[in-house]
Amino acid sequence: MRPAPLMARLAVVGLALGALAGCTKSDAGRASGPTIAVSVSRCGTGWEHPAAGPQHFVMSNTDSRAGEAQLADAATGAIYADVEPLGPGTRTTLDVDLGAGRYQFRCAMDDEPMVMGPTVTIGGTAKGTTPAVLPITQAQLIPATKRYERYVSGQLPGLARAVSGLQASIDAGDRGEAEARWLPAHLAYERLGAAYDAFGDYDAQINGTADGLPRGVHDPSWAGFHRLEYGLWHGASMSSLRKPAHTLASSVDALGHFFATQQIDPLQIGLRSHEITENAVQFELTGTTDYGSHSNLATVDANLAGTRTTLGIVHPLLAPRDPQTPAIDAALAQARSDLAALRGPDGTWPALEALTRPQRERVDADLSSLAELLSSVATVLEPRRGPS
Numbered sequence: 001m002r003p004a005p006l007m008a009r010l011a012v013v014g015l016a017l018g019a020l021a022g023c024t025k026s027d028a029g030r031a032s033g034p035t036i037a038v039s040v041s042r043c044g045t046g047w048e049h050p051a052a053g054p055q056h057f058v059m060s061n062t063d064s065r066a067g068e069a070q071l072a073d074a075a076t077g078a079i080y081a082d083v084e085p086l087g088p089g090t091r092t093t094l095d096v097d098l099g100a101g102r103y104q105f106r107c108a109m110d111d112e113p114m115v116m117g118p119t120v121t122i123g124g125t126a127k128g129t130t131p132a133v134l135p136i137t138q139a140q141l142i143p144a145t146k147r148y149e150r151y152v153s154g155q156l157p158g159l160a161r162a163v164s165g166l167q168a169s170i171d172a173g174d175r176g177e178a179e180a181r182w183l184p185a186h187l188a189y190e191r192l193g194a195a196y197d198a199f200g201d202y203d204a205q206i207n208g209t210a211d212g213l214p215r216g217v218h219d220p221s222w223a224g225f226h227r228l229e230y231g232l233w234h235g236a237s238m239s240s241l242r243k244p245a246h247t248l249a250s251s252v253d254a255l256g257h258f259f260a261t262q263q264i265d266p267l268q269i270g271l272r273s274h275e276i277t278e279n280a281v282q283f284e285l286t287g288t289t290d291y292g293s294h295s296n297l298a299t300v301d302a303n304l305a306g307t308r309t310t311l312g313i314v315h316p317l318l319a320p321r322d323p324q325t326p327a328i329d330a331a332l333a334q335a336r337s338d339l340a341a342l343r344g345p346d347g348t349w350p351a352l353e354a355l356t357r358p359q360r361e362r363v364d365a366d367l368s369s370l371a372e373l374l375s376s377v378a379t380v381l382e383p384r385r386g387p388s
Contacts, residue, residue, distance in 0.1 A: 098130060142266060145264050158188055160249075173239070223248060274378055280367055318380060
């Protein structure tokens, strides 16, 4: 699967969790709320007469530097909103729904340590609807990232063996055996979805499609799994596939050496958990990446296996921070179960066009729902600036 562009980083935590925790549009017709200073010298001042319920703040950067402002629980440090970036002399609005508690604005201006604003107390027992998320640091993400790097490193030798077997079948001129070996090799790669951005140019070499190439599927520069798929299932001579098979095997071998020198960006684990599923909806369930094997459902299953591996690694960090974690776990299990029900008794997968309408609607709904739930993971697991 060719990865889509990285998901834009959300600036406001609550928005990703389903509550409107901030906006940058004007609120015509609304009563103006308190103006909160965002600066080193006057951070968080301006919040007077606090009361439970919906809050409408005007965030005003009175500093000479750009920066961000967080609304946090003064006791736990959990963040209700994170507004960034806010340029010098500019304003934006922030909407949250707060209950009883102790709150604090925190300002992180460029090249300055974070500054704590005054603590504001809302009395009573009312409950707010805007969720708070415990911030996470890069240091907390590093062990999970290292664990995933070890997992990928452990999978690459198996991928290389599978591709070597595929190459041997093509060299021997055995089309049936090559077709049988193509899918397991391809799925071994598809399970590594969270690591694509650490693969550099090797991802396009190994798994690129013909999209954008000057001559499309006939472009001589096209190589990788999908080039072999197109040739095998469109009657190309076996001798014509030997060169792209050799190129694929060489790229996979080189990837093993290359990855050993790389480090996965900790932010990528959260981002890719969502994007793997999003790409499955965009490219696999639409049949965009089908070059003749009709194996899109098998690929989706491999993608979900990769998502499960990634989520399993970050689960201890995610569960205490994202209240949707149980729903994510349930949606992932449901999607995998519904997919498994489509497999034949012999383990083969039907083509997309062979699905009945109810089957297709069920799979589409499963994956779309899962992708929506996973969209919060990247935001929750994004490292944030905190007190020095």
